[in-house]
Amino acid sequence: MRISIPNITSNGTYTPVLLPVTQTIQRLVDFLGASTGTAVLTGAGVSVASGIRAYRGDHGRYINPNYKPILYQELVDKGEKGAGFRKRYWLRSYLGYPPVRDAMPNTSHTAIAAGMHGSMFKRLITQNVDGLHVKALRPFWDASNVRNHILELHGTLFRVHCQRGHVFDRDEFQGMLSESNPEWKQFADELERTGQKPRTNPDGDVALDGVAYDEFVVPNCRECLVEGRTNSVLKPDVVFFGESIKGWVKDRSFRDVEDCDRLLVIGTTLATYSAFRLVKHAVELNKPVFVLNMGPTRADGLPGIQKVDGLSGSVLSEVVRTILGSDIIRDPALNTLLSSGVTCPPPDDVHDMPKGPG
Template sequence: MRVSVPTIPTRLASVPSGPTVSPAVAVERISSFLQHGNVCLLTGAGVSVDSGIRAYRGKDGRYMNPNYKPIFYHELVDGTEKGFAFRQRYWLRSYLGYPPVRDAQPNKTHYAIAALQHASIVPRLITQNVDGLHHKAIRSARSRSWMDEHMLELHGTLHKVHCNRGHLVDRETFQDWISAANPQWKAFVDDLERAGQQPRTNPDGDVAIEDVDYTTFNVPECPTCALEGYTNSVQKPALIFFGESIAKEVRDKSYADIEQCDRLFLVGTTLATFSAFRLLKHALELKKPTLMLNVGPTRADGLPGLEKLEIRSGEVMREIVRNVLGSQATEDPIIRDMLCSGIYMPPPDHIEDIVPQSGS
């Protein structure tokens, strides 16, 4: 299954959001839904907004602009000069946009979800996010092998890069390669950091910059390929691009997670990508109880069998965890610490795109 450019059907996008429920009503209903455990949780970009990462389809989101055109998978991996130009554009923008995602910290919702995971209420987590914040929230309590088994990054991760011959490298190393190959852009990033500024960054680390000569940007080549006698600049982050197929093992695991749970809880997602929407449809076909916590229209609005509550997750998730776990929320030191953790730093309502000076 290939990931296409996500959209919310026009009939939904033009419809005002439903009434927002009160925190007390939301806490009671969601607590009741979760209390028996064995819940699969599916999250989207809305979960990370309080960490400063703007959602694509939220207020001022990029996908709300009909003229926004992302780079497709076939364009990024094209071996011709045209493909190289796409990689110049992608990697310059991603080079600028990665640090804010890298440095983002989990918010209250991430830690509340981590507490539910640690308590085995939510044994399976599927996230559409590529920012790694769910992992940051629980990594002090769970091993990497546990996370690999119980947490699925449906669309991959921004924190690793691989070439088209399979050589994998961590993103920080790749950032260093870009810095070494483009000292003028490294100086620009350093100036931003000294000024306490950051570009307007999307959930996949992309930024919008205008009036820039992308042809001057040097895309690093894969050094392992070079050792093997190949010149290869076809490298991409380990996330799923539009037009790219989700790996069979990821798809199969996502279906298995739905099948093995008793109910499905969806948080902070419009389900605009079919890769996520089909998981909800699968749960409904299996007659699993489903509950959504999201603000604004979604692709699933009006589906029979889906219950939806409109309220921000950050307003209610901590109290929900306390309700569900009872005395464990105060007696378990790990959970107690999680429920006292989490930032609240949503993106400003308006932020101008940072435009480099001519010659940058």
């Protein structure tokens, strides 16, 4: 099976719609002000200010031209090749997970959370698997309410499951990887001690240089061992290239768009079809759509879409403040959310990680 990795290229013809920040804020206020319930669709660009790199740059191309994601069919293959792919994936993810786990919501996450808490935004659909939207809202909403309002379209890094359906908390599985690979545990501890941060992709994968993966041990599922079988075919609860999203996720994503009167798209090129088709669906239903992204997107040719090039962190908080107005004074949660959020983008470098232990 041949699977193409989606990319957005402007071929040098893309003309950005750049406006002063004040005008971008006003455009968004005008778009959202008349809404009775907006759906928000976010992508990797929203998490950059939390220190997590986006896949694509301002021109829509992969920032790392050598990026070669492992495909779903490779990861779950039961043969020797599949075992090799899982060693590669889980070693890189073992080092890349802690920076994602420890990342904090930035001002875009907290502004969107405030908009949800203040009933500006009715539903949030995110392509991100970093859990930062949930982390921003969780102190103010219970878990059930969060699940009902936030849909993680491509899954989450914070759960792992085996091929037989046993589910683990990722922190528990991280401990299993440490127990099985003490030399790499020592290396990871040294990275943390010295403050070195791996070059981490949005899916928790890191770049490694000159590393042999053969000796990395992927542990067996503990539940399967209790049942009397060995099974090291494990994957994060993330949709890989070549894997379809679950049917209920697809259905709910369409319902979330249908239940709202407009769609706000933030920080995504919409290269993956699971996200792009939601924009197409909104257009087909004659719902207003506004795209805020730096660079070209897959939806740029669709009719009737408003588009402004820009970074969400510089405008969203002010947009929410303007629309919610005095509600912010009456609700301490809104004031807390709109006064918080980190701004710590990743360093602008193109270097791989140093070699591993030994």
